[in-house]
Amino acid sequence: MSNALLRVESLRKSYGAVEVLRGIDFSVRKGEKVALIGPSGSGKSTCLRCVNMLEKPSAGAIWLEEERVGVRASAGQRERLMSDAELAPQRRQMGMVFQLFYLWPHLTVLENVSVGLIKVQGVPAAEAKAIALEMLEKVHMAHKAQAYPDFLSGGQQQRVAIARALAQRPKLLLFDEPTSALDPELVGEVLNVIHELADEGRTMLLVTHEIRFARDVADRVIFMDGGVVVEEGPARELIQHPRHERTQAFLRQISP
Amino acid sequence: MLLRFDTILAGLLQGVGVTLGVTFGALLIAIILGFALALLRVFWPSRIGAFVIDAYIELFRNIPALAHLFLIYYGLASVGVQLGSVTAAILGLGLIGGASLCDVFRAGFEALHKGQREAALAIGMRPSQAIRLILTPQALRIALPPVGNYATQLLKDSSIASAIAAPEIMFFARSLVTSTFETTLIYVTAAGLYILMSLPIVFAVRALEKRYAGGQAA
């Protein structure tokens, strides 16, 4: 347990009267790749967004190494949710890749990747640029460094978004269905990049609908449904021999 | 205090008729003129026509309403065309409104897919029938909420008719000020009166928007 990089404990989240996360527990070890799968609406995105506090959990705890994420617990006092400003240093340790990329359209590709380094981490511009180029290299996008995001294909934009997340040198990478907004022929280039990152030994938590990719890349798969973890286990085993009926039904439906 | 408020309100109410008259008179001119110009602008393929209409629109939209009113009221009088202040206000605000609403109606026509016209021609309508029976009703429907919004704008703009001594609400407010000292109360009451009068239009526009939003979704 102590070698877990990320621990999610009894995580609950409600929107009004609707509880979409009903007590989630799992952990991710350093260097481990964990895929989060499940039907649409099962709470995968919400869970991922709670990890870096883009959604505030209703109950439960997130731990990044020995640090409690998003909660200040001063001695003797009640726990208090951190503001977004207080959260910034913790979020820096987790890179996030969104389904719809969310590149910043008023900045060039290079600026998208380097602005965090320069303005948030105070890295000197020249050095930040070098790091950004290195990250763009990794995702095979260095040749578009001076382009604006609007002129790139979806697959290219997503690869730049990955470089942006890498540039902050995160301990953990969070992916929320990184390929599901892409045209089918562009999915491969993004999955390849993620595969290469996985091979580098990075720690990843990945929400995906690409079951075969999850099987090949992830060490472990967590299957969620209705706001709870139904089943988790080694990737190959869970996907080829799911134990629970709901998992079986889901996998049958998604990959006939 | 209450008594004085009564006096003030009674004084201001004398102007309501002219305020509404100027507003609706100008609105009528604006709608007819704006719609006619939009029709011409969209369906009349004349370069010169387009230029003239555009020039009219630009001139009336980029010059203060007050300048137009002064020009029509004082300017025309000096060359022998003596208009009453209310007439001048209706004319001036109507001409300005025509320029604004022309754009509104034109946007309504241009929002229609050109397939609409082609489908009408395909079933054998003449172009004029397509405009009258197919395109115009749809364009009017699209334009209705913005026209309603313009009506509330006109209600407010009618206040500047007081500058050419049209006896509307602000005019009476000014004359009340010289007879009592409740200056603050007078203008607050006047403001309240305008808000009250604009409410029916605001609600009507909102109802229309809701109805059409529902209609479009269905």
Add this chain to the structure above:
Amino acid sequence: MSMIGFLQPFAEYGGEWAPRMLDAARITAAISLWGFLVALGVGALLAALRARKHWLPGLLAQGYINLTRGVPLLAVLFLLYFGLPGIGITMSAFVAGALGLGLCFGAQMAEVFRAGLEAIHRGQREAALAVGMTPMAAFRLITLPQLIRIIAPSLVTTFVALLKDSSLCALITVHDLMLEGRALATEYFLPMHIFLAIGLFYFAIAWPLSLAARVLGHRLNRRRAGAA
């Protein structure tokens, strides 16, 4: 009356009118700019109130916007300049004019800001928070630059409307272009010529700005279309 005959007074008195109109136009420019600044401030304040999570600030802002939407600028100007002295508050005509313009157009400005902010996807800000920006940094580096670009055409259009409406300040004795026009009209008794000249003077400022707003708008739409 022949065209030449009509133009005659311009040739005859143009030299006397022009400097006086130019002088007064300076006041028009100044009061418009001040009014615009106040409107920007009021609009930003209203937008900030609306962005609060608590319902009360949002309700107050919306109330202000709805209220000013129904009240004529002229009533506000008269209230500020002729009305408020009744309860002991006095200010110069210029200040009342700029303030009145700012208060009325501030509501319009808030709507411009709102539309602009709505055009920027929520995810833009979230992505900024995710790379570890503080909310302030996210606003300054990500939201604001996009917002300015998006609302630039509306800002210019709003300024043109404000510039035109600044002429109402003449009715509370601000010595602007319009008031100078009235003075000249009575002095020379050539209202047709004077108000034509005054109108064209406003037009000469407003029209190029309107064209600029249109160009900015087209450019923005092209960019949007390219992005889709």
